[in-house]
Amino acid sequence: MAGEENAEEQHEHTEAELGEERQKMEKNFAEAGRIAGSILREVPKLALPGESFLDIAESLEKMIIDAGGRLAFPANISINDIAAHFTPELDNKTLVGETDVVKIDIGVHIEGCIGDTALTVDLSGEQGRLVEASEAALAAAISMMKPGVRVGKIGEEIEREITSRGFKPIENLTGHKIEPFALHAGVEIPNIKSNASYELQEGDIFAIEPFASAGSGRVADTTQVEIFSLQSTPKLRMKYSRELLTHIVHNYFSLPFAERWLSGVFKSRLTLSSSLRELLNSGALHPYPVLRDTGRGLVAQREHTVMIEHDSAKVLTVM
Ligand code: MN
Ligand code: MN
Numbered sequence: 001m002a003g004e005e006n007a008e009e010q011h012e013h014t015e016a017e018l019g020e021e022r023q024k025m026e027k028n029f030a031e032a033g034r035i036a037g038s039i040l041r042e043v044p045k046l047a048l049p050g051e052s053f054l055d056i057a058e059s060l061e062k063m064i065i066d067a068g069g070r071l072a073f074p075a076n077i078s079i080n081d082i083a084a085h086f087t088p089e090l091d092n093k094t095l096v097g098e099t100d101v102v103k104i105d106i107g108v109h110i111e112g113c114i115g116d117t118a119l120t121v122d123l124s125g126e127q128g129r130l131v132e133a134s135e136a137a138l139a140a141a142i143s144m145m146k147p148g149v150r151v152g153k154i155g156e157e158i159e160r161e162i163t164s165r166g167f168k169p170i171e172n173l174t175g176h177k178i179e180p181f182a183l184h185a186g187v188e189i190p191n192i193k194s195n196a197s198y199e200l201q202e203g204d205i206f207a208i209e210p211f212a213s214a215g216s217g218r219v220a221d222t223t224q225v226e227i228f229s230l231q232s233t234p235k236l237r238m239k240y241s242r243e244l245l246t247h248i249v250h251n252y253f254s255l256p257f258a259e260r261w262l263s264g265v266f267k268s269r270l271t272l273s274s275s276l277r278e279l280l281n282s283g284a285l286h287p288y289p290v291l292r293d294t295g296r297g298l299v300a301q302r303e304h305t306v307m308i309e310h311d312s313a314k315v316l317t318v319m
Pocket of ligand 1: 106116118209
């Protein structure tokens with residue numbers, strides 16, 4: 001009957017459109033991953049003793065823009081027992097130390113499709129086993145990723161690789177599913193054995209990031225926060241706060257940004273800090289506090305973004 005035929009034609013049309021959308025998205029993820037990987041490859045030349053944290057972060061961010069990408073989040077530079085989420089303030093004068101264990105974590109996006117990748121540079125020359133533990137765990141995890149694999153089993157493999165080298169996986173940090181404009185899209189990949197039941201599906205994009213710790217294997221928030229993301233758009237009292245919120249919505253959507261990036265929004269630094277405070281207090285922003293190993297042990301991290309294919313996982317952030 002004519003009605004049915006029409007319905008079918010319409011259905012086919014929609015499927016073709018969906019396929020085109022999907023292809024475009026996969027192309028963007030591939031390009032974001034390629035840029036992120038090619039920039040991470042340059043990190044050992046940048047993260048050297050005596051270099052300033054601020055110069056390193058700004059160089060990496062400039063490299064992303066120059067390569068045609070956009071910043072999916074601020075360049076994270078976390079040293080020693082700091083596991084993640086530090087990015088330098090605009091007036092930060094800290095220099096990389098002679099024996100620091102430096103973790104660099106960068107994010108690139110193309111139309112919201114994100115490549116998230118990280119590595120550890122061991123300037124001490126004495127933490128090779130710790131760095132190797134995070135790298136071996138990542139390689140082992142990726143080699144078992146394919147449709148149908150339960151994320152809790154991946155965590156078990158990560159834990160085995162790290163503990164077999166005498167270290168602890170950080171149990172309260174995880175890998176995460178990525179969707180356009182959603183860096184953390186709900187599903188997590190634990191770094192320890194777990195009964196987490198999500199099964200990988202063809203086409204899924206995941207960031208997978210084992211952290212190896214010579215300390216407690218747990219992180220806790222510090223009082224320092226340099227990174228935020230938009231989580232709601234409440235009514236705000238101050239005109240400046242409303243302006244800042246509009247700026248954030250337009251420039252970063254739901255993706256994480258640094259306080260450092262907002263320095264040009266107002267002439268007065270006081271206006272920025274009071275507006276930012278109102279955004280935080282009103283629940284407009286989600287803060288990402290700097291995370292430290294609770295046993296104050298050294299931490300190494302390695303991360304790739306992968307796409308689940310028919311029978312394997314393809315690394316998108318190849319260096
Ligand atoms: Mn990352
Ligand atoms: Mn990540």
